[in-house]
Amino acid sequence: MHHDPNPFDEGTDENPFSNGGGGGVGGGRGGGGRSQFGFRPAEPVGFGGGRGDATVDIPLENMSDSKGKAKELSQWESDLRRREADIKRREESLRSGIVLCLFWNFIAVIVCWIRGGDSKLFFLATIYGMLGIPLSYLMWYRPLYRAMRTDSAFSFGWFFLCYLLHIGFCILAAIAPPIVFRGKSLTGILAAIDTFSDHAIVGIFYFVGFALFTLETLVSIWVLQSDIFYNQYAEVLGVSLLSSSLQVSPPRLEGRKRSFTENNAQKATMAICSAHTITSLHSPCTTFTNTGFGQKQVIFFTSNRKGGRRHGGARTCFQVSCSVDKPVVIGLAADSGCGKSTFMRRLTSVFGGAASPPKGGNPDSNTLISDTTTVICLDDYHSLDRNGRKEEGVTALDPRANNFDLMYEQVKAIKEGKAIEKPIYNHVTGFLDPPELIQPPKIFVIEGLHPMFDERVRDLLDFSIYLDISDDVKFAWKIQRDMAERGHSLESIKASIEARKPDFDAFIDPQKQYADAVIEVLPTQLIPDDNEGKVLRVKLIQKEGVKNFDPVYLFDEGSSISWVPCGRKLTCSYPGIKFAYGPDTYYGHEVSVVEMDGQFDRLDELIYVESHLSNLSTKFYGEVTQQMLKHADFPGSNNGTGLFQTIIGLKIRDLYEQIIGERAGTPAEAAKV
Numbered sequence: 001m002h003h004d005p006n007p008f009d010e011g012t013d014e015n016p017f018s019n020g021g022g023g024g025v026g027g028g029r030g031g032g033g034r035s036q037f038g039f040r041p042a043e044p045v046g047f048g049g050g051r052g053d054a055t056v057d058i059p060l061e062n063m064s065d066s067k068g069k070a071k072e073l074s075q076w077e078s079d080l081r082r083r084e085a086d087i088k089r090r091e092e093s094l095r096s097g098i099v100l101c102l103f104w105n106f107i108a109v110i111v112c113w114i115r116g117g118d119s120k121l122f123f124l125a126t127i128y129g130m131l132g133i134p135l136s137y138l139m140w141y142r143p144l145y146r147a148m149r150t151d152s153a154f155s156f157g158w159f160f161l162c163y164l165l166h167i168g169f170c171i172l173a174a175i176a177p178p179i180v181f182r183g184k185s186l187t188g189i190l191a192a193i194d195t196f197s198d199h200a201i202v203g204i205f206y207f208v209g210f211a212l213f214t215l216e217t218l219v220s221i222w223v224l225q226s227d228i229f230y231n232q233y234a235e236v237l238g239v240s241l242l243s244s245s246l247q248v249s250p251p252r253l254e255g256r257k258r259s260f261t262e263n264n265a266q267k268a269t270m271a272i273c274s275a276h277t278i279t280s281l282h283s284p285c286t287t288f289t290n291t292g293f294g295q296k297q298v299i300f301f302t303s304n305r306k307g308g309r310r311h312g313g314a315r316t317c318f319q320v321s322c323s324v325d326k327p328v329v330i331g332l333a334a335d336s337g338c339g340k341s342t343f344m345r346r347l348t349s350v351f352g353g354a355a356s357p358p359k360g361g362n363p364d365s366n367t368l369i370s371d372t373t374t375v376i377c378l379d380d381y382h383s384l385d386r387n388g389r390k391e392e393g394v395t396a397l398d399p400r401a402n403n404f405d406l407m408y409e410q411v412k413a414i415k416e417g418k419a420i421e422k423p424i425y426n427h428v429t430g431f432l433d434p435p436e437l438i439q440p441p442k443i444f445v446i447e448g449l450h451p452m453f454d455e456r457v458r459d460l461l462d463f464s465i466y467l468d469i470s471d472d473v474k475f476a477w478k479i480q481r482d483m484a485e486r487g488h489s490l491e492s493i494k495a496s497i498e499a500r501k502p503d504f505d506a507f508i509d510p511q512k513q514y515a516d517a518v519i520e521v522l523p524t525q526l527i528p529d530d531n532e533g534k535v536l537r538v539k540l541i542q543k544e545g546v547k548n549f550d551p552v553y554l555f556d557e558g559s560s561i562s563w564v565p566c567g568r569k570l571t572c573s574y575p576g577i578k579f580a581y582g583p584d585t586y587y588g589h590e591v592s593v594v595e596m597d598g599q600f601d602r603l604d605e606l607i608y609v610e611s612h613l614s615n616l617s618t619k620f621y622g623e624v625t626q627q628m629l630k631h632a633d634f635p636g637s638n639n640g641t642g643l644f645q646t647i648i649g650l651k652i653r654d655l656y657e658q659i660i661g662e663r664a665g666t667p668a669e670a671a672k673v
């Protein structure tokens with residue numbers, strides 16, 4: 001009999017090995033309909049009963065990688081220092097210029113006085129010189145210097161006003177209108193013409209003075225109006241605002257540089273910056289800050305050599321949006337030996353890197369760091385070491401053996417972008433080792449027994465996952481690992497599982513009600529009375545209504561579906577593969593459940609299954625299959641555990657990108673990793 005179990009696909013053969021066949025799309029959402037697919041009380045998901053200005057943004061690059069970010073900021077600062085030196089040099093030449101002008105004015109007036117001019121001219125020229133030279137220092141050179149050193153807008157404003165007065169005086173001197181003593185106290189053009197007709201020598205002195213004042217005027221105006229000057233200053237201002245928004249002190253460039261580049265992790269607060277090019281009709285690019293998002297964000301436009309190009313009247317500027325780096329925090333709960341490490345390896349791989357323990361640190365550290373993620377193990381918050389637990393007669397699962405206050409304080413600190421000194425529980429010795437320094441990453445994962453146990457810690461999580469491994473499967477996995485890899489006897493493994501069971505039920509298992517996604521691993525239903533535990537039935541239980549998380553679905557969102565993909569497009573050997581999808585309730589929450597029972601024969605054919613799943617948050621067609629093939633040797637790659645762990649990894653990447661996009665006030669696209 002041919003029965004097409006997939007109503008949406010032509011030519012899919014029935015799975016000759018499946019127990020009961022596919023059955024097509026479940027009819028209706030009534031009890032009978034769903035129980036058919038394993039979503040009903042007969043086989044509850046578990047579940048606690050009941051139901052349920054003309055700008056165009058062009059993403060240029062993302063600087064939120066912490067190493068890239070530090071490098072970028074360090075390059076930025078050295079560029080800034082160079083530009084600051086440029087501004088200072090220019091201002092120094094201008095001040096030397098006015099000193100020269102006034103000195104020459106003094107000489108020229110003395111020559112004029114000697115050639116029969118009025119002695120009062122000499123006194124006036126002396127006053128100009130004596131006042132002008134110190135005033136230029138006090139009124140604009142020093143304010144500029146101060147503005148650069150203290151980032152004070154007031155100093156900058158004062159400098160600007162005095163600088164305009166300086167330019168005004170230079171113009172007046174270069175013209176020398178015949179107001180006082182026929183203007184001869186200043187060596188401007190009118191006085192030069194006047195004196196030249198009387199005494200050619202004096203006239204020449206005056207003409208030179210006129211040339212000097214004119215040059216000083218022109219250079220001063222050029223410097224002031226120059227885009228470079230303006231934007232350099234804007235940049236000085238912008239970076240100082242950025243630095244102050246990051247609470248970096250002292251507010252000197254040297255101080256900032258130290259903070260950003262010397263890995264002074266305890267004090268420095270990191271920023272996530274997204275750089276975009278923006279085509280702006282404003283010219284030049286303007287500087288502004290946006291102190292939204294809890295006073296922690298600064299956005300400014302700036303032009304530089306790379307970004308300050310003009311395109312048909314519009315200017316391409318850099319827009320740099322920075323927000324204080326508050327890592328996205330993920331919680332992963334599971335009992336020991338339930339696949340947390342395997343899941344973490346899959347997650348890290350989704351972000352394109354491998355994780356390793358902190359370099360040069362404790363070789364028994366439980367922490368894994370990659371470019372994007374830092375995974376800490378909550379075992380490090382055991383307050384009692386192995387002996388301590390023995391003496392007190394408590395297991396590691398008992399809250400009394402764990403320091404939740406410290407866990408909360410430290411997860412909170414990381415979430416605020418601060419580094420922490422986290423303790424280490426040494427699984428080799430059973431002692432608590434000296435702490436290790438943990439820097440805030442992009443994604444901070446807390447994995448272990450209790451990530452959702454303490455309400456304060458739970459509230460810090462942006463997303464939470466629970467790996468729910470049924471007792472039989474857990475037992476099989478534990479035996480496999482602890483006997484083969486850790487040399488434990490079968491009896492000791494059994495005894496350990498039994499001893500932990502009451503505390504597991506009391507303190508670990510209840511956390512699954514808080515999880516945004518649960519991966520539930522059960523024995524297969526495809527083999528009647530299976531007791532081998534090799535073939536698994538795995539459910540991905542996804543909470544509805546979680547911010548930045550759109551549940552994955554099969555075929556048709558919200559419907560109930562049972563699907564046997566085996567046939568022409570997917571090779572299956574006994575006992576075949578069966579998928580199901582449908583809505584349900586889980587601890588009173590609306591959930592969507594995707595289920596896979598069985599295992600893949602050929603991983604490359606997974607693309608066929610992938611193409612029928614939606615909302616996968618992949619970046620390209622086939623990414624799930626690619627990830628699975630990449631890690632074909634990881635435990636669970638041939639079944640739903642690997643598939644759903646990979647999918648959750650992609651969803652976490654998507655969630656991260658959305659959160660960062662929101663925080664930086666830029667399109668989520670900009671935060672893509």
Ligand SMILES: Nc1ncnc2c1ncn2[C@@H]1O[C@H](COP(=O)(O)OP(=O)(O)OP(=O)(O)O)[C@@H](O)[C@H]1O
Binds near residue numbers: 343
């Ligand atoms: N999806 C899977 N399919 C089959 N076996 C698995 C799967 N995941 C894990 N295992 C088995 O369980 C063992 C423990 O996995 P893993 O080290 O990832 O768990 P863990 O939760 O990190 O353990 P622990 O907390 O004790 O360090 C693995 O060695 C493997 O034998």
Ligand SMILES: O=C(CO)[C@H](O)[C@H](O)COP(=O)(O)O
Binds near residue numbers: 426
């Ligand atoms: O449940 C556990 C989580 O990994 C461990 O058993 C607990 O951390 C104690 O470790 P150990 O047995 O090495 O003293």
